[in-house]
Amino acid sequence: MSGGPVRAAPRAGGRTRERLPRAVWLLVAIVFVSSLCAAAIAPVLTVRAARLTTDTAAVPAVVSAYFLARLILTPVAGRFVSTGHARLALPAGLLLTAVSTAAAGQATGYGQLLLLRVVGGVGSTLFTVSAVAVLVAAAPDTLRGRAFGVWSVGFEVGSVLGPLVGAGLLAVARDAPFTVTGACLAVAALAAARLLRPDVPSGSTPGTAAGTGAAGLRQVLAHRTYRAALVSNFAVGWGAYGVPVSLLPLYAQARFAHAGTLASLCLTAFAVGNALVLPVAGRLTDAKGRRPVALTGLAMSVVGLAGIGFSGGPLPLLTAAVLTGLGCGATAPAHGAAVADVVGPDTAGGSALAAFQLVADTGAVVGPVLAGLTAATVSYPAAFVLTAAVPAAAFAVWLRAPETRPAQLASA
Numbered sequence: 001m002s003g004g005p006v007r008a009a010p011r012a013g014g015r016t017r018e019r020l021p022r023a024v025w026l027l028v029a030i031v032f033v034s035s036l037c038a039a040a041i042a043p044v045l046t047v048r049a050a051r052l053t054t055d056t057a058a059v060p061a062v063v064s065a066y067f068l069a070r071l072i073l074t075p076v077a078g079r080f081v082s083t084g085h086a087r088l089a090l091p092a093g094l095l096l097t098a099v100s101t102a103a104a105g106q107a108t109g110y111g112q113l114l115l116l117r118v119v120g121g122v123g124s125t126l127f128t129v130s131a132v133a134v135l136v137a138a139a140p141d142t143l144r145g146r147a148f149g150v151w152s153v154g155f156e157v158g159s160v161l162g163p164l165v166g167a168g169l170l171a172v173a174r175d176a177p178f179t180v181t182g183a184c185l186a187v188a189a190l191a192a193a194r195l196l197r198p199d200v201p202s203g204s205t206p207g208t209a210a211g212t213g214a215a216g217l218r219q220v221l222a223h224r225t226y227r228a229a230l231v232s233n234f235a236v237g238w239g240a241y242g243v244p245v246s247l248l249p250l251y252a253q254a255r256f257a258h259a260g261t262l263a264s265l266c267l268t269a270f271a272v273g274n275a276l277v278l279p280v281a282g283r284l285t286d287a288k289g290r291r292p293v294a295l296t297g298l299a300m301s302v303v304g305l306a307g308i309g310f311s312g313g314p315l316p317l318l319t320a321a322v323l324t325g326l327g328c329g330a331t332a333p334a335h336g337a338a339v340a341d342v343v344g345p346d347t348a349g350g351s352a353l354a355a356f357q358l359v360a361d362t363g364a365v366v367g368p369v370l371a372g373l374t375a376a377t378v379s380y381p382a383a384f385v386l387t388a389a390v391p392a393a394a395f396a397v398w399l400r401a402p403e404t405r406p407a408q409l410a411s412a
Contacts, residue, residue, distance in 0.1 A: 023138040024147050026191065027131060032154035033188045034094065034127065037181035039162020041101060044170055044177050045117075053110040062117050069121025070128075071361055077129040078354025082216075086137075086350070089130035094189035096123025102182025105175035129354045136340040136353070141406045142286060145293075148336035149282020152329070156275045160268075217351040225290070226342045226352070228401035229335035230359050232294060232394040237363025238371075239305055240328040243387050244270055244321070246368035248308065251380045252317070262314055266321040273325030282333040289405045290338040294398050297330030301391040309384025327391070341404035363390070 049062040081089055100120040107113040139147035169176040220226045248266055253259035285293045304324030311317035339356050343349035367387065375383035 018140065018143055020143055020147060020150065021138050021140075024135065024143075024150070027135050027138065028150050028154040030094070030188045030192055031131060031151060032158040033184055034097070034124075035155045035158030036162045036165060037097075037101065037158075037185050038124075039159045040166035040169065040181050041104070041177050043163050043166050045104075048104070048107070048178075049110065049113055052107065052113055058110065062114055065114055066117045066121040066124070067361065067365060069118045070125045071358065071365065073122055073125045074129060074354045074358040074361065075351065077125045078217075078351040080126070081130050081133050081350030081353070083350075086130040086133040089126045090134060091189045091193040093123045093126025093128075093130060094185055094192055096120070097127065098123075098182045098185035098189060101185060102179055105178025105182075128357055129350065132353050132357065133350055136343060136349070139340070141341070144337035144340045145285025145290070145333045146279075146282040148340070149278045149280075149285070149333040152332045152336075153275055153278045156271060156278065156329075160271045160275070216349075217355055220342050220349070220352040223342050224397075225338050225401040225404050228294070228394065228397040229339045229342075230356060231397045232298060232331055232335045232391070233356055234359040234363040235298065235301065235391040235394045236328050236331055237360035238367030238390050239301055239324065239363075239387050240270075240274070241360070241364040242367035243305075243371050243384075244324070247371050247375060247380075247383060248321075250375070251308070251384075254380060256314060256317070262317070266318055269318050269321045270325035273322040274329035277326045277329035278333065281330040285334045285337050286405075289403050290334045290341070291398060291401060291403045294331055294334035294338070295395060297327045297332075297334060298391045298395040298398065300324070300327030300330065302327075302388045302395065305384055305388035305391070309381035309388075331391075338401075338404050341406070 045062060046059050049059045053059065077089065097120050100116045100123060104113055104116045104120070107116060135147060135151055136144075166177045166181075169180050173179075244267060249259070249263035252263040252266065256262050281293055281297065300323050304320045304322075304327055307320030307323065308317060311320055339353070343352050367390075371383040371387050374386050
């Protein structure tokens with residue numbers, strides 16, 4: 001795998017600072033494009049579906065089909081990557097997503113659109129699992145926290161800018177969001193194919209071959225830190241990707257004036273807090289260890305999510321949203337780096353990485369349903385307390401998890 005060596009930049013006192021490999025930065029650029037494109041079509045996708053069917057209940061299924069495909073196929077993608085095909089799966093997944101996205105803008109029937117979203121979910125799954133495997137292989141163990149930090153920044157910034165790009169493209173033409181984002185994803189697929197062009201004999205490319213280590217799912221599940229990372233990623237999926245988007249606007253509408261504006265400000269505050277803390281959390285993860293950063297992030301998430309439910313005014317609500325974003329942002333590089341430590345770069349770890357991704361998707365799907373039922377049957381504060389209980393449980397699991405930061409870092 002190409003990507004260049006890790007270079008060292010001079011610092012004061014004669015010390016050097018390692019730089020992330022070029023391959024990591026290209027992966028960050030690719031995930032930025034991918035998340036931006038997904039967010040750009042999100043606001044117009046249901047509108048497109050509504051034009052193709054008179055059944056109102058069928059419209060949300062277009063969105064659900066995408067995520068259902070991801071949930072079902074993530075384990076399959078993990079096994080595929082474990083057999084040494086990450087180098088092929090990454091551009092192939094992007095290309096599938098590109099073709100299905102561009103074609104969705106030309107769909108003439110609801111069934112066509114539904115099928116194309118399923119294909120898009122397949123492509124997204126292949127891309128996500130293989131991209132994380134390649135990121136683990138490309139990042140030196142001394143820079144894993146930073147690598148996962150900048151990777152997450154790319155994803156978050158793309159997600160924030162995507163709806164604005166989609167709205168601008170929609171003003172140009174009705175199908176422009178689909179066509180343009182499909183073309184951008186195709187360019188990203190070509191960049192990924194270039195990035196992963198083998199420059200060493202087949203089967204010896206780091207992170208893409210089956211390797212000689214034993215990082216199968218059964219083996220890594222025996223590691224307490226890997227189990228802790230699974231629980232914390234489930235908590236992030238529930239508390240970062242699911243509940244804020246689905247429940248917070250309804251909560252704001254039920255309790256506050258100017259609910260639409262306030263909900264938008266809260267989601268923006270969450271995203272800004274998340275993006276701002278990610279680079280710092282990545283560096284701290286490498287400097288101080290995975291465990292203390294994960295515990296700090298989870299603690300902030302607990303306080304922030306519970307605080308949302310008991311906010312008595314707009315300012316406390318915005319503060320709690322920022323704190324939740326900071327907590328989720330701090331947790332992401334820490335548990336990502338810990339998983340990379342456990343799996344290692346030269347082992348058949350596709351299934352372990354897929355399981356890590358799967359729990360986040362599961363949290364994003366299950367969280368809004370359970371929290372919504374709790375809000376409907378008990379109260380909104382109870383729903384946010386339930387949501388806060390998930391990172392609280394992850395915090396308890398992390399207390400028993402050993403530190404996985406490499407020994408040479410700990411002694412530096």
